[in-house]
Amino acid sequence: MNFSVLQFPASNCDQDAVHAIRLLGHSAQLVWHKDASLGDTDAVIVPGGFSYGDYLRCGAIARFSPVMQAVKQFADNGGLVLGICNGFQVLTEAGLLPGALIRNRDLQFHCENIFLKTATSDSPFTSKIPVGKILRVPIAHGEGCYFADEETLAKLKANNQILWQYCDASGNLTDTANPNGALQNIAGICNEKRNVAGLMPHPERACEPLLGSDDGKWIFESIFAALKNKTVAAAA
């Protein structure tokens, strides 16, 4: 499978995402923010960082870059798009995902390992995560507090769009396990069509034991499996 990893000015997890995908046996290419085309690609990663210096609001400027118009079209056609950290912020700003990410409730930048509970296996981003497995992955953000109005939140719940929630080591969704004050401990969600997802934690930084955890690979393995199914379906 071939992944396109976007590169904005001040993206800084683009190389990590490329590394993780190659490590897991697939290919990845970087796509510059001024490119109007994604080229030949099976899935898109919008990586972490501080695109355009986080000026105005995180992700606010990046969403208007030429490459994002291509991503929008790719997503509209059912393509798989995963936004990580700043990438999640970009996708909410672009309206590809509902809600917004605001300043952490304690005003601090959090750089630490957290625990994630997968709320549903019914998505191309979670299907291969072993049932009941609590993922240990790092976060590194100052604006990761997920917010959505009540109506949107109710819709997210009704449609099973909440994919990951912050929890403690045993999987309890406690307030102390919530690093940023996100509503309902939300760490990641998907859109209604389930082909676009975003999360604040960094699975690409946790794909090999050398880095302390390889739990992040389950998210990528889910995407690989979804793409494989799609290819098989298309060939049949």
Place this chain on the structure above:
Amino acid sequence: MKAKIIITPKKAVLDPQGKTVQSALEHMGYTGVTGVHIGKYIEIDLAPGTDKAAAQKALNDAAHKLLSNPVIEDYKLEIE
């Protein structure tokens, strides 16, 4: 000509900066403060002779699309 845009967090949105400043003010002895909301102020210079109604329309559009995020923020636009 100048356009002034004031962006504030929506009431339902957590505003930890506002809360922190409010408690600092209380700590300093300023009484009667019932709320602090921290937003942004944007000043936009417009070419002389710009049609005010057209500018109003264009800037409302820009404020909605880029300058503010309607999910979490409200804005007020003034042209003078």
